[in-house]
Amino acid sequence: MQQITKSLVQQVIRPRTQESHKGNFGRVLTIGGNQNFGGAIIMSASAAVYSGAGLVTCATAPQNFVSLHARLPEAMVVDYQDEKKLAELIPQMDVIVIGPGLGTDATALAVLKFVFAQVRPQQNLIIDGSAITLVAQEKLALPQAQIIFTPHQMEWQRLSGIPVTQQTPTKNQAIQQKLAATVIVKSHRTEIYLPDSTIMWQNPVGSAAMATGGMGDCLTGILAGFLAQFSADRAQTILAAVYTHSAISDQLAQKQYVTLPTQIIAALPKYMAEMAS
Numbered sequence: 001m002q003q004i005t006k007s008l009v010q011q012v013i014r015p016r017t018q019e020s021h022k023g024n025f026g027r028v029l030t031i032g033g034n035q036n037f038g039g040a041i042i043m044s045a046s047a048a049v050y051s052g053a054g055l056v057t058c059a060t061a062p063q064n065f066v067s068l069h070a071r072l073p074e075a076m077v078v079d080y081q082d083e084k085k086l087a088e089l090i091p092q093m094d095v096i097v098i099g100p101g102l103g104t105d106a107t108a109l110a111v112l113k114f115v116f117a118q119v120r121p122q123q124n125l126i127i128d129g130s131a132i133t134l135v136a137q138e139k140l141a142l143p144q145a146q147i148i149f150t151p152h153q154m155e156w157q158r159l160s161g162i163p164v165t166q167q168t169p170t171k172n173q174a175i176q177q178k179l180a181a182t183v184i185v186k187s188h189r190t191e192i193y194l195p196d197s198t199i200m201w202q203n204p205v206g207s208a209a210m211a212t213g214g215m216g217d218c219l220t221g222i223l224a225g226f227l228a229q230f231s232a233d234r235a236q237t238i239l240a241a242v243y244t245h246s247a248i249s250d251q252l253a254q255k256q257y258v259t260l261p262t263q264i265i266a267a268l269p270k271y272m273a274e275m276a277s
């Protein structure tokens with residue numbers, strides 16, 4: 001298993017050309033956040049904005065509109081049940097995140113199925129949280145897209161059928177290859193399985209200071225922001241996002257017992273400037 005390195009991150013996060021504008025840094029759509037889990041999609045959208053995505057739109061339950069606007073005025077917002085608007089928006093996107101706080105009820109399933117029907121083959125589709133659980137439960141066929149699954153170990157058990165205690169790299173990779181997608185199995189030492197590569201990667205950074213609700217939601221936004229804007233090799237960009245999430249926590253954990261997702265989000269611009277210099 002190969003370890004992700006800081007120098008790989010430094011190759012991905014490059015200084016911006018001075019003539020650039022927001023259109024050069026990609027469009028992201030984050031979809032999720034039911035009436036109980038609004039925080040999850042707010043953190044995902046925030047991480048996309050703070051990691052530098054050019055334009056971020058959040059499709060969520062209307063109950064979250066006010067809090068989302070108050071916390072993150074940079075993001076645009078749309079009702080995730082408004083199929084007409086979603087059908088207009090989806091084709092414009094470079095990266096779509098679906099799942100943080102989506103829930104697993106009938107509304108969630110309808111939103112997920114609609115997005116699967118609309119997504120285009122060249123688009124990045126990050127499938128997280130409840131959306132992974134729904135794909136597994138409902139045995140949904142995957143759409144043609146550049147899919148990245150971000151399961152924690154129990155979500156991976158649901159999707160792969162491999163019990164948490166038996167999730168070895170060899171078994172994980174066999175299922176990942178059947179899925180023909182990127183799979184990021186999150187744990188204390190997160191593992192990344194990439195399509196078109198037999199090399200398995202491990203994230204060497206991060207700690208138990210990250211063991212707090214919303215931490216995976218935050219990762220989805222960093223992945224989206226990185227994929228939206230960086231021109232490095234796609235696999236390297238994904239690995240750099242995973243490393244960055246945990247490396248920021250490690251910096252904060254020098255002085256903090258726990259590192260909150262919102263604190264990692266706030267620290268993204270400074271960490272990225274350090275990497276780009």
Ligand SMILES: NC(=O)C1=CN([C@@H]2O[C@H](COP(=O)(O)OP(=O)(O)OC[C@H]3O[C@@H](n4cnc5c(N)ncnc54)[C@H](OP(=O)(O)O)[C@@H]3O)[C@@H](O)[C@H]2O)[C@@H](O)CC1
Nearest residue numbers: 037038039040099100101102103129130152153154213214
């Ligand atoms: N602020 C918000 O709005 C937040 C909203 N959120 C949203 O909630 C939705 C549900 O997501 P979820 O992860 O909370 O629940 P679920 O899928 O049932 O998994 C938990 C089960 O798995 C088990 N488990 C085993 N290994 C594990 C591991 N390595 N890491 C983690 N769990 C592990 C674990 O075991 P136990 O804790 O019992 O030991 C438990 O039995 C999802 O959409 C998410 O985005 C959250 O992000 C929180 C903040």
Ligand SMILES: Nc1ncnc2c1ncn2[C@@H]1O[C@H](COP(=O)(O)OP(=O)(O)O)[C@@H](O)[C@H]1O
Nearest residue numbers: 152186187188206207208211213214215216217
């Ligand atoms: N002990 C730990 N050491 C390192 N990283 C951790 C640890 N606990 C959690 N994490 C990281 O925090 C994130 C948790 O993701 P997830 O369980 O999906 O959270 P949530 O759904 O609450 O947002 C993952 O990126 C995981 O690697």
Ligand SMILES: [Mg+2]
Nearest residue numbers: 129152216217
């Ligand atoms: Mg999660």
